[in-house]
Amino acid sequence: METSQDTPGCYHHTASQYDQNLISTQVFFSQCLSHLGPTSSRVHHQEDTEPLTQQLRPLFWKGQFGPVAAAIKLCETDPLAESITVEELVPLFVACATAPATIETIQASASQNILASPLFRQALIVTSLKSGNDPLARALITHAPATPPPPETCVFKMHLSSLVEEEEIPAGAWAALVTAGWAAPSAKLVLWGASSSSGPDGVALLEALAAAGYDMHANATYREALPSLALVTSEPEVIAHLFALYGVVPTSDMLVQAVEARDAGRVEVLRWLLDTYALDVNYVRTGGRGPFDADPARAGDPRERAEMEHAVRQAGRLEKPRTALHAAVLRGNAEACEFLRGRGAVDGAASELRRDLYDK
Incomplete structure (x- = not known):
């Protein structure tokens, strides 16, 4: 449901229209990215006067591309946002939302040092994930890694972000996020690794969590619960990993x-x-x-x-x-x-x- 302050072209209104199939992917990115660029030429809306967290909280939960709009919104705080050419950014984001796109495609299109910016790279990663382009998302996370943004602006760590609860993100992508420091180890990620429908991805996530310092033996219930969970939901690679980890006979x-x-x-x-x-x-x-x-x-x-x-x-x-x-x-x-x-x-x-x- 849109708020009374929503105006055409604002982030929330744009995400809502996209969710209702009223606008194209091209228009979605054109309207969201129009909020960037030199301050004098940016698009401004009444909602922009509200505190950032107040704007982001409902935006993260607004349909499929609400998190994408929120990630772009966070780019407003990046110093690079003042000097970018918005017209060049639109096709780059549209490419990320297209399944066949690869990291080579993005590198060829990415100018203005976009991939070196944690917040802009984050927005590209979120776009790829929400578009179902998992291979590109993983490549964006691991290719010439950028230092993740601080927790208060990292969409995979922020307490108000829907992406923290995104079980639909493949376990392999979560593994890459944890390894690169974009996501913090958690009990939920342990469960998602143990129940992954992809054996290699599930093992990669469990290994990434352990490498990041998560104690897989701290919870006494894990010894029995995780192998049992894997047995009915995951694949042999994950089951074998957990059997070995907990000495299951x-x-x-x-x-x-x-x-x-x-x-x-x-x-x-x-x-x-x-x-x-x-x-x-x-x-x-x-x-x-x-x-x-x-x-x-x-x-x-x-x-x-x-x-x-x-x-x-x-x-x-x-x-x-x-x-x-x-x-x-x-x-x-x-x-x-x-x-x-x-x-x-x-x-x-x-x-x-x-x-x-x-x-x-």
Whole structure:
């Protein structure tokens, strides 16, 4: 919702219009960057008289490109902003918002020493991340690294910035940000590394956090919770890293855990567990582990747990799995069923369930 002080062309109004698909990417950057340049020629709005934090707080949360507008707004405080030519900046930012763009593209277009400025480079990094151009964002972070801005103007550290909560930023990009000093190690980043959908990126983030001084053994719950979380959400590289870090002794029950909370996939994790540790593909669980106990993140959120239990109840899958194949059948995970049966899993506990769940 726009404030009463919003005026056409101001940062907040521009971010709002972009979020509603009312203006193009070109217009978005033209309007935001018009606030830079020599003071006498800059565009000014009534909102510009408000304290900076008061302007930034709602801007960070204004749709997809609100954080981009906020990062550009911070560039107003850079001495370089007085001497830049705005017309040359617009195509540079538009290029960052274009998926095929590479660091070479940006270097060729970047004049006026833009990449040497922490605040301008930050704005380019945010533009790349919010445009889904992760490779370019990583290159901008690591190429001839610039000293990050101080915490009060660094969008990956500011307490009012939405980017601090941005789980959608790939783990590999967070790893680069932590390594280069743009982001501070935190418990959230540990969880995002452990649950990364990219094995190499997840390991890179966990290693970056440790290298930055984060004590991976300080929290007593990590020893059990992080390997369990990785087992149901991440890839073999991350699981192996956490197993080694915490001295985890693999058990055949982990085959059940790997698929009991997943409707699809997990084949690579199952293959890795079987090939690396020679676990029993027909292991029968006798304990009381349920389909949600393997995921500490889900178990710790009462509202999400209730929603998941309701969904499972609606699907008629409240039965607790007894074997890995049984778990895959209960979840309707046809891919895992096919793989397990190919590795010698017998129907056993799954024999009474409808075959069409895994014979599709």
